Amino acid sequence: MIELDEMDDDLRKIHEASMAVLEQTGMRFHHPKVLEIMRQNRIRIEGQTAFFTREQVIDWVSKAPTHFKMHARNPNYDFVVGGDHVEVCPGSGSSFVCEVDGTKHAALMSDYINFLKLYHQSSYYKVNGGIVVQPTDIGRSTIALMLYATMVFSDKVIITGTGTAKEVEQLMDMLGIVFGGKTSLADKPRCLTIVNTNTPLQFDTNMLETMMVFNKYKQPVVIAAASMAGTTAPMTLAGTIALANAEVLAGIAVAQMINKGTPVIYGSQSTTSDMRTGSIAIGAPEGALAYQYAARLAKSYGLPCRGGGTLTDAKTLSVQAGYESMLTLLASYSAKTNLIFQSSGIIDSYNSMCYEKFIADLEIIGMVKRYIDGVKVDAETLAVDEITKVGIAGQFLTSDHTMKHFRKEPFLPDISLRGAVAGDPSAKLMDNIKTKKDKLLASYCQPEMSPEVQGKLVEYLLECGYDSKLIESLT
Structure with missing residues (x-):
């Protein structure tokens, strides 16, 4: 649903400028069939250039699914x-x-x-x-x-x-x-x-x-x-x-x-x-x-x-x-x-x-x-009871609340460096990147496809003129 009335001032100005461009300058379409389709729908055509009124633009765009x-x-x-x-x-x-x-x-x-x-x-x-x-x-x-x-x-x-x-x-x-x-x-x-x-x-x-x-x-x-x-x-x-x-x-x-x-x-x-x-x-x-x-x-x-x-x-x-x-x-x-x-x-x-x-x-x-x-805010995440239980000068590292949330509340990086690092940090970061890439490729498991379906795909590609050895090399 097009909601032009809800546009702020900047968006409305951009929209109006776009409509002026399509009305005054138009747009060139390098295809005779497309030009004929537009002509049949009462779009003004001069040569290969189509000129749209703003009413035509809004009417046709509104037909697309949201x-x-x-x-x-x-x-x-x-x-x-x-x-x-x-x-x-x-x-x-x-x-x-x-x-x-x-x-x-x-x-x-x-x-x-x-x-x-x-x-x-x-x-x-x-x-x-x-x-x-x-x-x-x-x-x-x-x-x-x-x-x-x-x-x-x-x-x-x-x-x-x-x-x-x-x-x-x-x-x-x-x-x-x-x-x-x-x-x-x-x-x-x-x-x-x-x-x-x-x-x-x-x-x-x-x-x-x-x-x-x-x-x-x-x-x-x-x-x-x-x-x-x-x-x-x-x-x-x-x-x-x-x-x-x-x-x-x-x-x-x-x-x-x-x-x-x-x-x-x-x-x-x-x-x-x-x-x-x-x-x-x-x-x-x-x-x-x-x-x-x-x-x-x-x-x-x-x-x-x-x-x-x-x-x-x-x-x-x-x-x-x-x-x-x-x-x-x-x-x-x-x-x-x-x-x-x-x-x-x-x-x-x-x-x-x-x-x-x-x-x-x-x-x-x-x-x-x-x-x-963002931040989820409710009684559980505000943790007032937990703060009261730990009290002044306490620690939350060993609390049940920490045990419950530490795997899902913070983002846990796969490659980024945190804490003390021995040796060259740049080399360690690149090593983490390489390790993750190698693990992803090594653990790859090809999804199943029916041999009959795959065979039909190969037959079709052969009919289209593709080389059998080239097709075979892709699998």
């Missing part, structure tokens, strides 16, 4: 998207894997599988897959192979990549094999993907084809803008947020024209540019502010929302990586952003994933979750 449920192969990982519910999601899009010292190697399929295993092992995650890293060693189009690996190595809710209509239909074919038929997918959201705008004010062909196929089967899409203040968007953050808001709302409206009631998520990856270098600054406070405003706008429109996680521009696992990652994750969590992508492992301005940072980010997630949980 919340919906994602269904995993293992129902223990089902979750609701929307309201104040928050889920962390994997990293996405990196072409490299970064070592602790900052050296990099091109991402391989073995790295992709290792990260799938790590995300599967973490109790913080109910979601897996997508383009965690972009493998460079498996040739041609990779999204079908990555979906196959995701379904083999995890039974959590699925994220996929994007592509041409043919490639995305292949994904739906594969999901149909696993979930009881392609036509039944519309009954339950089984996967989601990210459809990015091409800022400023464009949607490219692949993104629109991905959207149309996902909308056809009522699988959720995150419609996200990655506006960069000073390069692809106005230098001022308010202008950047208004531009991103216009792009996302236009995309959501079109998704509803394609298939009314299809689930969508309002997404933001917007931040500022470093004007000294022209590079994106994903760990900047402006990015954290953009995520908070995006969540507030989305909730005003009655839409689920997506933001960024432990984001950093640092080139190594360093103090910079720590303070930037904590800032961006805390901003998204405190705004009750429903899906927080890039929530562990990302480093170097989206360019790389890092195993060691993945482990450090799990610690950050745990700390932020504990902070957001």
Whole structure:
């Protein structure tokens, strides 16, 4: 339900600016079928540019569901998207894997599988897959192979990549094999993907084809803008947020024209540019502010929302990586952003994933979750009787009350150092990180998949022209 009347003054000004952009400047859609769908719904079209009245935007956006449920192969990982519910999601899009010292190697399929295993092992995650890293060693189009690996190595809710209509239909074919038929997918959201705008004010062909196929089967899409203040968007953050808001709302409206009631998520990856270098600054406070405003706008429109996680521009696992990652994750969590992508492992301005940072980010997630949980205040936690019993100058270390609560009240770190440490503290911290990573991978247990279903997936990939040895190597 859209609640424009409840917007504060700043949100209302941003909303009005976005409406003015869509009315006066419009948005370009690089797909004739999408343009025809809009034309049939009385959107004014000039060439490839669509112009929306504010009434049209609000009418179509209001048709999107306020919340919906994602269904995993293992129902223990089902979750609701929307309201104040928050889920962390994997990293996405990196072409490299970064070592602790900052050296990099091109991402391989073995790295992709290792990260799938790590995300599967973490109790913080109910979601897996997508383009965690972009493998460079498996040739041609990779999204079908990555979906196959995701379904083999995890039974959590699925994220996929994007592509041409043919490639995305292949994904739906594969999901149909696993979930009881392609036509039944519309009954339950089984996967989601990210459809990015091409800022400023464009949607490219692949993104629109991905959207149309996902909308056809009522699988959720995150419609996200990655506006960069000073390069692809106005230098001022308010202008950047208004531009991103216009792009996302236009995309959501079109998704509803394609298939009314299809689930969508309002997404933001917007931040500022470093004007000294022209590079994106994903760990900047402006990015954290953009995520908070995006969540507030989305909730005003009655839409689920997506933001960024432990984001950093640092080139190594360093103090910079720590303070930037904590800032961006805390901003998204405190705004009750429903899906927080890039929530562990990302480093170097989206360019790389890092195993060691993945482990450090799990610690950050745990700390932020504990902070957001706040303080429970009741007779038991106030402990007046216990304070009276211990009395002046007493101690609580051996009290029954301490024994009852010491495992669940405080956050207990896995890698952070507390108390006396023998030797080099930095080396000890890195040793803790390595130990946890090795334990997670060593304890990984592959979820069950019916041999018949897996066999059908392999047969399908072979029919699509994928090499049998390559498919075999993924398992």
